[in-house]
Amino acid sequence: MRSWGSVVIALALAACGDDGKSVVDAPAGDSDGPCTTCVDTGVDAPFAPTTLADTGLCADAACTTVQTDVREYAPQYQLYADGSTKRRWIWLPPGTTIDTTDMNHWKFPVGTKVWKEFTRGTVRVETRFMTKLSSDDAAPGAWFYASYEWNAAQNATTLASPQMGVPDANGTQHDIPSRSNCRRCHEGVPGRVLGFQAISLDFAAPAGQLDLADAIAANLLSAPPSPTNGPYFPFPAAATVADRTAFGYLHANCGGCHNPQAPVYSALTSNMSLRLDVTKLGTVAMIPARATTVGNNGTVSGMNGPIVAPGNPGGSVMIMRMNSLTFPTKMPEIGTETTDPAGIAAITAWINQPP
Numbered sequence: 001m002r003s004w005g006s007v008v009i010a011l012a013l014a015a016c017g018d019d020g021k022s023v024v025d026a027p028a029g030d031s032d033g034p035c036t037t038c039v040d041t042g043v044d045a046p047f048a049p050t051t052l053a054d055t056g057l058c059a060d061a062a063c064t065t066v067q068t069d070v071r072e073y074a075p076q077y078q079l080y081a082d083g084s085t086k087r088r089w090i091w092l093p094p095g096t097t098i099d100t101t102d103m104n105h106w107k108f109p110v111g112t113k114v115w116k117e118f119t120r121g122t123v124r125v126e127t128r129f130m131t132k133l134s135s136d137d138a139a140p141g142a143w144f145y146a147s148y149e150w151n152a153a154q155n156a157t158t159l160a161s162p163q164m165g166v167p168d169a170n171g172t173q174h175d176i177p178s179r180s181n182c183r184r185c186h187e188g189v190p191g192r193v194l195g196f197q198a199i200s201l202d203f204a205a206p207a208g209q210l211d212l213a214d215a216i217a218a219n220l221l222s223a224p225p226s227p228t229n230g231p232y233f234p235f236p237a238a239a240t241v242a243d244r245t246a247f248g249y250l251h252a253n254c255g256g257c258h259n260p261q262a263p264v265y266s267a268l269t270s271n272m273s274l275r276l277d278v279t280k281l282g283t284v285a286m287i288p289a290r291a292t293t294v295g296n297n298g299t300v301s302g303m304n305g306p307i308v309a310p311g312n313p314g315g316s317v318m319i320m321r322m323n324s325l326t327f328p329t330k331m332p333e334i335g336t337e338t339t340d341p342a343g344i345a346a347i348t349a350w351i352n353q354p355p
C-alpha cells in the first residue's frame with residue numbers, strides 16, 4: 001500500500017468495502033454501496049481450499065515441486081504489476097478441451113484451474129488461483145477466485161481474506177486484491193481468463209512454457225486455428241514495432257475492461273476498445289485500439305480532450321490517465337500503485353510515430 005495520505009484514502013475506497021465502481025458504472029446514487037455485480041454469492045463457499053497445496057498446484061506446502069500434469073505458460077503480453085515477477089500455470093481435467101469456437105473468447109471446461117504467482121524482489125508474496133465450478137461462465141459463482149499469501153519463511157501459505165485482500169503482504173508493498181477486485185478485472189471478458197488466450201499465446205515461448213502451437217499439438221483446443229483462420233494471428237505487415245508493442249500492451253493491461261463485452265464499455269467510456277480481436281487484425285486502421293481512440297474524445301471525469309492525439313502524447317487523455325495514480329482517473333483503474341515507465345514509453349512512442 002502507498003504511504004501518501006490522500007492516495008491511501010482513494011485506493012482504500014476503491015479496494016475494500018467499496019464496490020470499486022466509478023461514476024461510469026455505478027447505479028444512480030451509489031457512492032459506496034453494496035456491489036451489485038461482483039458480490040460474493042456464497043455459491044462457491046463449499047469450495048475453499050485453505051492452502052495453495054490444497055488447490056492441486058504443488059506436491060508440497062513450499063511448492064518446490066509442481067504437479068506433473070500442471071503446465072507452465074507465460075503470455076507474450078503481460079499485466080504490469082508494480083515490477084513484481086510472475087509465474088503462471090494451467091491444469092485442464094484429463095480428456096477435456098477448451099472450446100475455441102470463438103477464437104476471441106475461449107470457453108474453459110468445468111474443473112479448469114489456473115494460478116499466478118507474484119514475487120516482489122526476492123520475496124514470493126502471493127499465488128492467485130481461479131477454478132471453474134459450473135459451465136455457464138456468466139452464472140454467479142461459476143468461477144472461484146482466491147489468493148494464498150506466502151509466509152516469511154516461504155514454506156507455507158494461508159488463504160487471503162476474500163473481503164479485504166492483504167495490504168502490504170509478506171512485508172512488501174504489494175497488496176493482495178479483494179475478491180471483488182479479482183472479479184472487476186476478470187469478469188469483463190466472457191471466458192473470465194485473461195492471459196491464456198489466442199493472441200497472447202501466439203508466439204514462440206521459451207522451452208518448458210506452453211504456447212499456442214504447443215496447445216494445438218497437445219489437442220487442448222476444440223477448434224484449433226487452421227491455415228485459413230490462422231494458425232497464427234500476425235499483426236498486419238504494415239504495423240511498426242511501435243504499433244505492435246502498444247497494441248499488445250493495451251490488450252493485456254487495459255483490454256479486459258475496455259472491450260465491447262465488459263461492464264465499463266459504454267458511451268461514457270467513448271465505446272473505446274483496447275482489446276485485440278482476431279477478426280480485426282488485417283490493417284493497422286482496423287485494430288480497435290487505434291480505431292476507437294484516434295479521433296475520439298474522452299467524456300468522463302472532466303477529461304474531454306482527444307483520447308489519442310497523434311504526435312501529442314501530453315495532450316492525449318490515454319497518457320494523462322496512465323500517469324495518474326488518483327482514483328477514478330488512474331488507469332488501469334485498480335491493481336497498481338506505481339505508474340509503469342515501460343508502458344508509458346511504449347504508448348508515447350506509438351503516439352509520436354510519424355503518421
Ligand code: HEC
Nearest residue numbers: 078079114115116128129146181182185193194195196335
Ligand atoms: C488489475 C486487474 C486484475 C486484478 C485486480 C486481478 N487480476 Fe488476475 N489477471 C489480470 C490480467 C490482465 C491477467 C493476464 C495477464 C498476465 O497474466 O500477466 C491475469 C491473470 C490471472 C491468472 C492467470 C489466468 C489468466 O486469467 O490469465 C490468474 C489465476 C489470476 N489472474 C487470478 C486472479 C485473482 C484470484 C485475483 C484476485 C485475488 C486477480 N487475478 C486479480 C488482471 C487482474
Ligand code: HEC
Nearest residue numbers: 022023253254257268269270298299300301328331332333
Ligand atoms: C479494471 C477496469 C479498467 C482497466 C483495467 C482499465 N480501465 Fe480505463 N476506465 C475504467 C473505468 C471504470 C473508466 C471510467 C473512469 C472515470 O470515471 O473517470 C475508465 C476510463 C478510461 C478512459 C477515459 C475514457 C473516456 O471516454 O473519457 C481512458 C482513456 C482509459 N480508461 C484508458 C485506459 C488504459 C490506457 C488502460 C490500461 C493502461 C485502462 N484504461 C485500464 C476501467 C478500467
